[in-house]
Amino acid sequence: MDYAVFDAEYLARLRHRDQETEMHFTAYFSNAIGLKLRNRVRAKHLIDEIRQDTFARVLKFLQSGQTIQYPERFGAFVQAVCTNVMLETMRREAMHPQAGEEPSDPPDHRVRFDTDIVTAERKQAVREVLAEMTKKESTLLRLVYLEEVDRAEICKRFKVDPDYLRVLIHRAKAKFRETVRKKDFDDRLQ
């Protein structure tokens, strides 16, 4: 994906419904919105709903002739719209849950086995990264990503600073990217 720097021309193309720019807009912000919502909204259908509603409101705003004062901060504008849509959606869901659309105890969609986030190659790379770690590090990393384990409790039990977890993940992530790159598993990480 070609990530263009946002500017007045980009917004003008969106305003005039340039198809290529619209495709770029939805692709780029789908990713950003997905990352924002992954730790906040569990139900996949709500994530999709918030994403579509955000796109619709932003495009409607631009195409209505209104302007954004700082075009280079278009991303921040989209983020703000997304936050509003998210809060509205969550408020509405809390007041009027849509019974029947989702099971009462929906699965954790953050592990999206049905999408291309989790792949056999990436899992292999993860196993290689874990194998190269010390036992303590790999155990810590496994525990950090288990939802039922409190991270503060992990730090207490392993006598590590919360910042140690951040550094550990940072190093593991870099190693993961390097492994994927070396093995030519997946160029979408680049």
Next chain:
Amino acid sequence: MTGYNERTLWEENLADGGLWRMNHSEAVTSGAVERYLLGQLSAAETEEFEIHYFDCLECTQELRVAAIFEDNVRAVVLEERRTPKPSIWGWLRQRPWSMVPAVAASAFAIVTIYQGLVVIPGLRGELHAALSPQVVASYALAISRSDTRTLEVPKGDRFYSIHMDPAWNGSFAAYLCTVQDQSGSIRVSLRVPAPPAAKPLEILMARQALPSGRYTVVIRNAAEAGQPEAELARYTLVLKLE
């Protein structure tokens, strides 16, 4: 890097009202990507970072890689949980037939070891003792019930001999000898060939054949088919195994 503590500056600006926006250098220095995913950012810091990365290609990419890594680690951990490494007992429970050769081999090994360490040495010892020359104590049994001489078998003697002088008339080809305890139960019964003329009837007894006690030894003629069997004599045996 600018040489000053950018994280502190970022936090100070947030505290002042959030007018100051995080830039990429500050996001990198503060480890915002990892802290964001770990939930270590405050609400204000989270908002600042989201405002930033929506405009920042590099941070979005870093965040995406970190999220992909997180999802794949979680998938690997869940797989490990679903397919735990089978213990040897679990493995055997799933394949009970595979235990047959192992159990047979183990049983064979146990039997072999037991034979080698216990049975065979014991048999060797018994054979050696049986083949070695030994002195056997001999005791003459009295026919009178009032004779209460005790036959004491010394400790370590594996055999003793009892002999009875014939107290009957005539001679028979063989005799039937029974040893009864005080309740009348027959404890030993054997057929004894007739001794040479004027020789006592002699029986070699194993030490473990009878426990210490008072017994009656009854001698009968071993009648052939169609011939009457008659009691010829009774002897008293008072046995004491030391």
